[in-house]
Amino acid sequence: MSKIVSVIISKAMYYKLFLRSGANILSLIMIFFLINGCQAKEIPVPVAPQNKEIVVSNTPVLAWKPVECDWQWLFVNGVKMDSLGPAVNTYVPFALSFGENEWQIVAVKDRERINGEKSTFIIDDEPLGDLVEPAQLLRHNWKVKSSSLVNNDGKDLSSNCMSLKEWHKTSLPATALTALVRNGVYPNPYIGKNNMLIPDANDDFNVEHDLLKYSHIKGENPWKSPYWYVNSFVVKGESKGKKVWLNFNEINYRAELWLNGKLLADSSEMVGMERQFRFDVTNLIKKEGKNHLAVAVYPVDVPGEPGVPPLEPFGDPGVNMGDGVIGKNYTKWDALGWDWQPAVRDRDMGITEDVFLSFTDEVELQDVYITSDPHLPEGDYADMVISGNLVNYSSKVKEGKMSGEIIFEMDTIKFVVPFQLTAGEKKNLEMTRDDLNQLRIPDPELWMPVGYGDPNLYQVNLTAATNEGDISRVTEYHGIREIESRVEDSRIFTINGQDIFLKGGNWVMDMTLNWTASRYEEEVLLSKNANLNVLRVWGPTGVPPKAFFEAADKHGILIWQDFLNDYWGTFKNTPGYQPEKDLFKTISTAIVKRYRNHPALFMWCGGNEGVNPREDLLVNEVLANYDNRSGRFYLKTSNGYGLHGGGPYHSIRPEEFFTHPKLHGYSSEIGASGVPVIESVRRFIPQIGEDKNLERYPVDGTWAYHDAANFPGQDLRKFTALDDIIRNDYGGSETQTQQGVDKYFAKAQLQNYAAYQSAIGSIGIQMWDNSTGMLLWKSNSSWPSLVWQLYDWYQQAHAGYYAAQKSFAPFSVQMNRATGEVFVVNANNQSLGEVLVSVDVYDASMNQKWKTVRGINIPSATSVNTGVMVPEAEKLVLVKLTVKDLDENLLADNIYWIHPENDFTKLSVFPSPELKTDLKELGNDSGKYEVSVDNEGHSIALLIQMKLVDSRSGHEILPALWSDNFVTLLPNEKGFYQVELPRGGYEGPVKLMIETGISKKVN
Secondary structure (H helix, E strand, O other), rough: HHHHHHHHHOOOHHHHHHHHOOOOOOHHHHHHHHHHHHOOOOOOEEEEEOEEEEOOOOOOOEEEOOOOOOOEEEEEOHHHHHEEOOOOEEEEEOOOOOOOEEEEEEEOOOOOOEEEEEEEEEEEEOOOOOOOOEEEEOOEEEEEEHHOOOOOHHHHHHHOOOOOOOOEEEEHHHHHHOOHHHHOOOOOOOOOOOHHHOOOOOHHHHHOOOOOOOHOOOOOOOOOEEEEEEEEOOOOHOOOOOOOEEEEEEEEOOOEEOOEEEEEEEEEEEEEEOOOOOEEEOOOOOOOOOOEEEEEEEOOOOOOOOOOOOOOOOOOOOOOOOHHHHHHHHOOOHHHOOEEOOOOOOOOOEOOEEEEEEEOOOOOEEEEEEEEEOOOOOOOOEEEEEEEEOOOOOOOOEEEEEEEEEEOOOOEEEEEEEEOOHHHHOOEEOOOOOOOOEEEEEOOEEOOOOOOOEEEEEEEEEEEEEEOOEEEEEEEEEEOEEEEEEEEEEEEEEEEEEEEEHHHEEEOOOOOOOOHHHHHHHHHHHHHEEEOEEEEEEEEOOOOOOHHHHHHHOOOOEEEEEOOOEEOOOOOOOOOOOHHHHHHHHHHHHHOOOOHOOOOEEEEEOEEOOOOOOOHHHHHHHHHHHOOOOOOOOEEEOOOOOOOOOOOOOOOOOOHHOOOOOOEEEEEEEEEEOOOOOHHHHHHHHOOOOOOOOOOOOOOOHHHOOOOEOOOOOOOOOOHHHHHHHHHOOOOOOOOOOOHHHHHHHHHHHHHHHHHHHHHHHHOOOOOEEEEEEEEEEEHHHHOOOOOOOOOOOOEEHHHHHHHHHHHOOOEEOOOOOOOOEEEEOOOOOOOOEEEEEEEEEEOOEEEEEEEEEEEEEEEOOOEEEEEEOOOOOEEEEEEEEEEEOOEEEEEEEEEEEEOOOOOHHHHHHOOOOEEEEEOOOOOOEEEEEEEEEOOOOOOOOEOOOOOOOOOOOEEEEOEEEEEOOEOOOOOOOOEEEEEEOOOOOOEEEEEEEEOOOOOOHH
């Protein structure tokens, strides 16, 4: 019988035929496998990450080859994490644990499960901050459970290897909510309205929104009681003959700590975020066999009540910081919700940074503080000051030497200082140029922010060694720089004698605090690639881990760090809405001591849009005692003393940015639009476009929940302002189909580009005459949002990012949309001499309507009005600005679309361009590529998006640092672009994909 016939005849018929013929059981088994082999179905196959691949991201893009089905389930580590549509083939999971993770896709067709192949990948990355070496990171194998469900106390849990089979596995750092989402107890709060399927820490909020029914603890608020974090570990060999310390780099909010059956600290001792705890466990730790650690993490003392969430289209986002009473805790206040982030249900309770063991001898060097004073303007030397505390833990006198190395590239300066410590003594040791000639650094290489020089770093190695063999080593990286500030109408900052035009953004942390060290560096790199030179860490988001500051030091991004305060969230600093004073002082002191050695940190700010009620304490105690020689600037409030805030935050037409009364001086918060690309939106609103019964399709309540909301009354912060522009100026969605959704977001990119180009340009063309800098609101996002971001939570840049990149560039050409004047903005400290400025005006058919070329001399650090005035448009025109040197080398360009009545609907109906592309890898496994795009047709290629994609799955590889993107090419124009993948060479095959501005794939 042929195989073809065997496929047609049913299985039952086969069995009957062979049984009647007297076939033995072996034959029957063989036929069974033959039949099922012939009828084997395709199964979902994982394609990325590759099996056993090591990745640094704890939110990797999972990609697979799907099969025909009705829907799909995603399983991670045996837990069903989500249900997906039949056509989905990529997914970004909620932040997963470090270590090995197994995943699988199960497809469902006609109620039959089709189990896909299982695959694993390993998440591994550096700690969030440098550990004191030698050290042992306690990252893996933690178990978490609510104390409401645990009958044992801390003594029991830390006494032996108890059975923890029903506990939730996680790595650290992890909040309680993070651990539960990883284990499938609650859904991913970043997707859709899932956050409204998770009970809140506030009882009244739960009642109002009927959230208690979702609690995994029947009838109880799951965040009322402490959560136990339990781990068992074996100490490595470093402990022999050493003092052993147990370190917690951050907990939230209180903790009770048990080790091997003994209480180390109770919840009155371990309290408050953004401080470090260290315990001497030398006499408790077992040098052989397992140690048992149990930590009861308590919720914030006062969780507060969030504002009313926006659940309907264009809903009211509620009151920022809710009822404000979370301010009684020293915690991350944005966890109560803002107009760019929902309330975090557990208020981020958990162990939120690294836990580790460290090992010291009987003498230890602590609290090293390094500063320097460059001799400017000559710059011929810099005098360094190095101080620190030497601690003798022993009961006898210790003598020895402090040796130091100051290293820059191939040069090393060495010094030695003797010391003596009495029994139990803690001595401050300060070394200056008066003590050591070696601390005068000749011809120093200065630390400068990106765009103004190199962020040069000196490595300072310090070793305290006693005659008896005790050794303590500390390594710090130091940048030699001098900070000055003055007010000339608006505030000006000077680094090493150079006025710095500050171009940056307000920056916030991941709302569940799950970013890895690599992600913090990528946040800095994405900012640098957009030509930002400063990031303001916005007050209520807290202080990020050391990894963020280390990246900023290395890449030359200035950091403005707020102290904890929000003037409005605390109802204008109403008494009783702040943490207890002594706790505030303790934590603020810890913050200053932990971060004061970072050269990128150029400014402390007392409060967000209001003077900190603890102003006197901060200035006259904390900073006066612990950061008194760095020259770092202290700003009383983010919107005063030479700066102003207040937006605009809402969307306005591009030309209005140039006449807005707020856009001058130094603005600390300017919002634009920041709508993500459709690929990102589908990740967090997977049902987008399915509801046809919408007044403004495709905008629904999920959009509002993801920040596309309207403040009530006369408040101008309304997403309808942007929606009106997209619909009225660009034509909106056109159809109530998925193609219509694509069109809407493609047109949003056109508005993104024009808005960021104009918002930044309106400040840039006033450089030094009437403006000294600006900060966007915001540069990034704490969760998947539809507004206020240069790049989204998935690290995907939208069109506005690249408009910002051009407008923030050290050298740019820009047009005042309100007047038609053309400016060349040179933020460099070097003159460019004579350049050629060209202005070309085209109609919608690409006929050139006007052209001029003018030679202009460009001095350093100035904005030059070229004297060129673009003619007023009578209909849609495109204006191309170009600057070249006298050898015809391109220095800068820009593109604008103008219509007297803002009718840009024709931009979406241009014929598809004819593009020829080429992708070239630069070096083996470098993660760097060169792309060329040649527009060989007669139509303009408007805002074409280039992507490097995994050729197996088709998903874009992120983050990607493009030299330019969303580019516009005129007919017969060719462009060359570079792109770098900061995570290095990609494991799978890479190909180039180009999409036009209206989302039509070109190749």
